[in-house]
Amino acid sequence: MFEGYWASVAIFAGINCLMGVSLYIPLSAGLISLGQGGFMAIGAYLSAVLTKAGVPFAAALAAGGLAGAAAGFLVGLPALRIRGIFVMILTLGFGAIVRVFFSNYEPTGGASGLGGIPPLTELWQVAAANLLAVIAVYRIRRVRLGRALIAVDQDDTAAEAMGINLTRTKLLAFSLGAMIAGVAGGFYAHQALFIDAEQFDFSRSALAFLYVILGGAANPFGPFFGAIAVTLLPEVLRFVQEWRMTVFGLLLVALAIWRPSGLLPGLQLWRR
Amino acid sequence: MTPILVIEHISRRFGGYLALEDVCCEIVPGSVHALIGPNGAGKTTLLNIISGTLRPDSGRLLFAGMPYAGRRADQILAMGIARNFQQTRLFGGLSIIENVMIGAHSRMYERPFASALEFFGLGHSEQSARTEALKTIQFVGLSAKLAARPDQLTLSDQRRLEVARALASKPRLLLLDEPAAGMNPTELAELSKLIERIKSSGVTLLLVEHHMRLIMAVSDRITVLSAGKVIADGPPASIQRDPQVIAAYLGQSDEPALHPQH
Numbered sequence: 001m002f003e004g005y006w007a008s009v010a011i012f013a014g015i016n017c018l019m020g021v022s023l024y025i026p027l028s029a030g031l032i033s034l035g036q037g038g039f040m041a042i043g044a045y046l047s048a049v050l051t052k053a054g055v056p057f058a059a060a061l062a063a064g065g066l067a068g069a070a071a072g073f074l075v076g077l078p079a080l081r082i083r084g085i086f087v088m089i090l091t092l093g094f095g096a097i098v099r100v101f102f103s104n105y106e107p108t109g110g111a112s113g114l115g116g117i118p119p120l121t122e123l124w125q126v127a128a129a130n131l132l133a134v135i136a137v138y139r140i141r142r143v144r145l146g147r148a149l150i151a152v153d154q155d156d157t158a159a160e161a162m163g164i165n166l167t168r169t170k171l172l173a174f175s176l177g178a179m180i181a182g183v184a185g186g187f188y189a190h191q192a193l194f195i196d197a198e199q200f201d202f203s204r205s206a207l208a209f210l211y212v213i214l215g216g217a218a219n220p221f222g223p224f225f226g227a228i229a230v231t232l233l234p235e236v237l238r239f240v241q242e243w244r245m246t247v248f249g250l251l252l253v254a255l256a257i258w259r260p261s262g263l264l265p266g267l268q269l270w271r272r
Numbered sequence: 273m274t275p276i277l278v279i280e281h282i283s284r285r286f287g288g289y290l291a292l293e294d295v296c297c298e299i300v301p302g303s304v305h306a307l308i309g310p311n312g313a314g315k316t317t318l319l320n321i322i323s324g325t326l327r328p329d330s331g332r333l334l335f336a337g338m339p340y341a342g343r344r345a346d347q348i349l350a351m352g353i354a355r356n357f358q359q360t361r362l363f364g365g366l367s368i369i370e371n372v373m374i375g376a377h378s379r380m381y382e383r384p385f386a387s388a389l390e391f392f393g394l395g396h397s398e399q400s401a402r403t404e405a406l407k408t409i410q411f412v413g414l415s416a417k418l419a420a421r422p423d424q425l426t427l428s429d430q431r432r433l434e435v436a437r438a439l440a441s442k443p444r445l446l447l448l449d450e451p452a453a454g455m456n457p458t459e460l461a462e463l464s465k466l467i468e469r470i471k472s473s474g475v476t477l478l479l480v481e482h483h484m485r486l487i488m489a490v491s492d493r494i495t496v497l498s499a500g501k502v503i504a505d506g507p508p509a510s511i512q513r514d515p516q517v518i519a520a521y522l523g524q525s526d527e528p529a530l531h532p533q534h
Contacts, residue, residue: 144387160344163441
C-alpha cells in the first residue's frame with residue numbers, strides 16, 4: 001500500500017515535470033503561457049475517451065499530444081502578433097475557455113466529469129517520457145531550433161534580419177510545448193481515473209509556471225527540479241498536518257525573497 | 273552588367289517627417305559602394321528598407337534584376353542580402369560561435385527527419401556548421417577571442433563578430449552600417465583590410481560610414497544623401513570636389529565627417 005502511494009506520488013511528480021517542460025520550451029522563445037492547463041485538459045479528455053473506446057494507450061497518448069499541438073498552433077497564431085503580458089492574457093483566456101467547454105460538454109460528462117478511465121499509466125512510462133523530455137531540453141540548446149529560440153527571445157528584429165522565420169519558430173515552440181502538455185494530460189487521466197473540468201482550472205496552469213520559476217527559468221533542469229519540489233513538499237510536510245499548505249505557502253514566499261531567480265542557478269552552457 | 277541592387281524611387285515617411293524622398297541608386301556587383309551624408313540624412317532608414325526591417329511607402333527594389341520589396345527580412349537574407357547593425361545587436365545568450373551559426377540558420381537543415389537526427393546527435397550538419405563558423409571567425413580575425421562571451425568583447429570586436437554573423441549567411445550583398453564607429457587607428461586599418469578581403473571574396477558591399485578617410489580608401493563609388501534626397505552620386509574623386517556635398521557637410525554645426533574622428 002505504502003509503495004503504491006509513493007509510486008502514485010512519483011507518477012504525479014513526473015506528470016508535473018512534463019507540465020513544467022511544456023511551459024519551458026515556449027518560454028525560452030519569450031512566450032509566457034498561462035494556459036498550459038487547457039492543453040493538458042484536451043490531451044486528458046481525448047485520450048480518456050479513446051481508451052474507453054478500446055484504443056491502445058500509446059495511440060491514445062499520441063492522439064492527446066497531437067490534439068494539444070493542434071490547439072497550441074491555433075492559440076499561437078494570434079499570440080504572434082502580441083507580446084509579453086498580452087500573450088499571458090490570451091493564454092489565460094484560452095485556459096478558461098477550455099475549462100468552461102468541458103464543464104458543459106455533455107458527451108464527456110459535462111459538469112459531473114468523466115469516470116471509469118482504465119488505470120493504464122505506469123511509472124516506467126512516465127519515467128521514459130521524462131527521460132525524453134530531459135534529452136529534449138538539454139539537446140535543443142545545441143541544435144538549429146534551440147539557437148533560434150534564444151535569438152528570438154533576445155532580439156527578434158536581429159533574429160529576423162539573420163534569417164530566422166519568426167512566425168514558424170514561435171509557432172513551433174508553442175505547439176511543441178502544447179504537445180507535451182497534451183501527453184501529460186493523457187498520463188494524468190489514466191492515473192487519476194476520474195477527470196472533470198475543475199481539475200484543469202487556472203491553478204493547474206499557474207502551477208506549471210511555478211515549477212519553472214521555482215526551479216530556475218535560466219536552467220534547463222529547472223522545470224524538473226521545481227515540479228518535483230512542489231509535488232513532494234506537501235507530501236513531506238504532512239507531519240505539520242492541517243498547517244501543511246500554510247507552511248508550503250510560507251516556503252514559497254521565503255524562496256521568492258531569498259532566491260528570486262529560482263533554486264537552480266542559471267546554466268548558460270557556454271560552448272566554444 | 274545587371275546591377276546587383278537597384279533602388280528605384282524609394283520614399284518613406286515617419287508621421288509628418290519625410291525620411292527618404294524619391295531615392296534612386298544602383299550598385300555594381302563586386303564593388304564597394306559607400307552611402308554618406310550628414311546625421312539624419314536617412315542612410316540607416318535606407319539600409320533598413322533594403323534589408324526588409326522597414327517597408328518603403330513607395331518605390332521598387334530589385335536584387336539582381338528581381339523585384340523584392342515587401343518580402344520579410346528573413347526572406348531577404350536567404351535571398352542574399354545580409355547586414356550588421358549600427359548599435360550592435362549580438363545575441364548575448366549565445367556564444368561567439370553560436371552567434372555566427374545563427375547567420376547560417378537559413379542555409380541549414382530544416383526538414384523534420386534531418387532535425388531529429390541532429391537532435392539526437394546523429395547528424396553531421398551541426399558539426400559542419402560549427403566548422404564553417406570557425407572559418408568565418410578566422411576570416412574576420414576573431415579566432416583568439418573564442419573563449420569570451422559576446423558582451424566581453426570590445427566594441428570593435430563586437431562589430432567584427434556582427435560582420436562574421438552576416439557573412440555566415442553567404443550573402444552576395446553585405447550592408448554595413450557605420451562599421452568604423454568608435455574605432456582607433458589600428459582597428460580602422462584592420463577594418464579597411466577586412467573590407468578589401470570581403471570584396472575580393474566576391475561579395476558586394478554597401479557601406480554607410482562617416483569616416484571619410486576610410487571611405488576614400490575603400491569605395492569604388494559614393495552616393496551622398498542629405499535630408500532624405502540623393503544630392504550626388506559618383507566616384508570618390510568627383511564627390512570630394514562636389515560643391516553641393518561640401519555645402520551639405522559644412523552647413524552642419526557639429527561638423528562631423530570631413531575630418532577623421534580620431
